[in-house]
Amino acid sequence: MNSKSLIKAREYELQEEAKVNVSDRAAFHLTPRVGWMNDPNGFSYYKGKYHLFYQYYPYDTSWGPMHWGHACTEDFIKWEYLPAALAPDQEYDDFGCWSGSAIELADGTHALMYTGVVEDPQTKEFTQTQCLAVGDGIDYIKFENNPVIDGSLLPEGGSRADFRDPKIWYDKDDQLYYLVVGNRTEDGSGAILLFQSPDVKQWEYVTTLDRSDNKYGKMWECPDFFSLDDTQVLLVSPQEMRAQKLEFHNGNNSICLLGSYNKKKHKFGRESVQSVDQGLDFYAPQTVETPDGRRILIGWMQSWESSRNQPHDNKFFGTMSIPRELSIKDGRLLQKPVKELEKYRDNRVSYQGVTFKEPMQLDGINGRILDMDICLQMPEATTNDVVTIAFAKDHENETIIQYFPHSGLLRFDRNNCGFNCDILNVRDVETTPYKLKLRILLDRYSSEIFLNEGERVLTSTFYTPIQATDITFQATSEAYMDITKWDLML
Template structure:
């Protein structure tokens, strides 16, 4: 199965029209990708795997696709790494993670068994498995699965038990895994091992308490800037104001970690990203100590891929994380600046109505607008625009909201087009950074205090950028073209 997938991948890559894909975002080679997996450092390079169905542009039996980079921006496509080809993972190699150990690259993933038994009943089990390799080729352990549902406490689901995040601390291996409790909903369980083959259940580090979704997927757990952070992707969320939206969402829980009792002491629960297309974030730590996050840039409930495309799915730009003032900040990795071209800068621009400054256009750019504090009704940036199409980012200083709207981006489906977030009150002052790579729209508010990630598939010829206001606005504008092709 793996060799079949690799051959299909090689042949399919030749069929993708040149210039169709974004240049500095990881995309599906061919077929479908979703959750990032195995985001890790191996032999000084950054490896990113992802859930992968090479044969169609929709979800199917999960493989692991594979890319690598030296700088998070320019990515090299590597052959498919895992295929569902054993009894314990025959219906899918689901999400997981990776570490470097003893010169080898160790992948930990969820194997899915889903079959009809002789008595007609269906057996569904999700277990945790290990594969070890050299950065290209990987062998599954003969002792797989290394963790089964039998390790879990009473009342925990054996069917929803997935997405291990493995790390090494001292001489020991640790893994947090997403799960579901019959009583409390989503939960994150912790396991420990001395050899990555023999594991012990350690405890439940955090749980939903029936507040945040039904199943907690894709956990990540790390210490940064004096705080412990848990990233999770809950399913079946209920909307809560503008903080959380319905369906599959993403949450960070900030606090202190009681390591002796394996409990996260919760201080803050908030959304990781407020856009329309963001799920399943995963992080790594660089050699210089930075915590870098990447996520799947798509929503399960809003399928946007144009029917002419032979690939579906892409990842966000990798982002540097920090904790400041009790909040999780995120901004594009600094390596992006190495790909800047053609700076265009305007200081103290006055806008009262509409303005389209010379040199401000394109579909692959990094644009920052800083608006001064003053009295006005609305400020907006309209981009990916021509006489027919556009998407727009609006700031309402009275309501303290930022809204992304892709209603007129060219989509022909009755799906979600608009989302708003609450931002801090600054008497009309705001800083908006918009990063675009053809179809990707990543917005960072007030130096990364909040982020909004969304997709558009507007024709690439629509590349105008306009600034609009209701009332007089004074702002500064800095824009760079970005290209890594």
């Protein structure tokens, strides 16, 4: 039996969805049915479809008591909305059903693991616990003995106020369920805890897999833990990061810790750390493994800072990134858009060996819903040379990519994209000198820029009027370019 709170949310989203202008939504990225969206949750494969839940407040375009919104897809590109899955309606989650994950159980049901949050009315302090709901892909019943993991199972020094975002999986060899969850430690920074269970209902603490020690931010949120190309990957989203050269930036980051894992001893050996996405709008990624063995990642295509720039007349806010296929090459995580996107390509326009210096446009190279490959070269570049690509451009607005080929620096700049408040709008990343491959996805109000086959990615939003469709190229000295662009037709 669904609670009154969940029934109310479902009725509201169904009613208000009809008032959303479809052309305001992204064409091939998931947006909320209505209201507010943040972190992806429960990314899982169930009964032939990929299910994605998300942090959701249907009643406003600002953050509120967290529900779980719900959508599914067969190809990661076209999404179908399903009714809201969870609402805060129990004593242990009355401040919100926060982030978590999902898995198909042996009996064919779909289990959701999430963080229930309670706020003390006097002290205003939070208590966070891990909770279970089980259902059929539409309706979910919360476990009568929730929470299944509470503060009594934490290691010494673990915070009961910052203990969230369980990611669950099943190990066929051990015949056990495992989950990782973020926790704040006695030094004020973050750690990732490992728990195990025979049945998803009875859990025990196993070990601490890794911890920040105040080097990579404070609280570690939204962990994910998996094997990829003979490498063990731990994804975390640290809060309160301090910038470290150009790899990490201030504030909320998403980082990837690569290493080895001794499964018998449950010991993770960290070998390297890198940023997952170096754009201005990306957080809280989560992955799923497909039946054909691919590891697919999706993240919240937004940041808390830029969320203040949302359009005032929209009835929804928030977008997910394009789902991305992951691989490891030369000790680095690579990302590329899912291959399914390519079947939506149309109207191919291609130019080879283009030479340019003065501002230039190319016939057929424009638009706001597109997939574009560019190979830039400036082999004789000096320290003062720069190549500039401007998109979503008209007489007043533009977003630009600047490539400094002598140093191999790339700069993303949305200062003139139409934002209405002063936030960070520029991000620099290191890439290869003299020659650079880019793949650029535009979807109305967002850009995802993949450098050198996905060695680095920059994801950002902008709210330039949709009529601004020009793309221009210029350089301080003679530059060379091959370019292919497809419209994406959905």
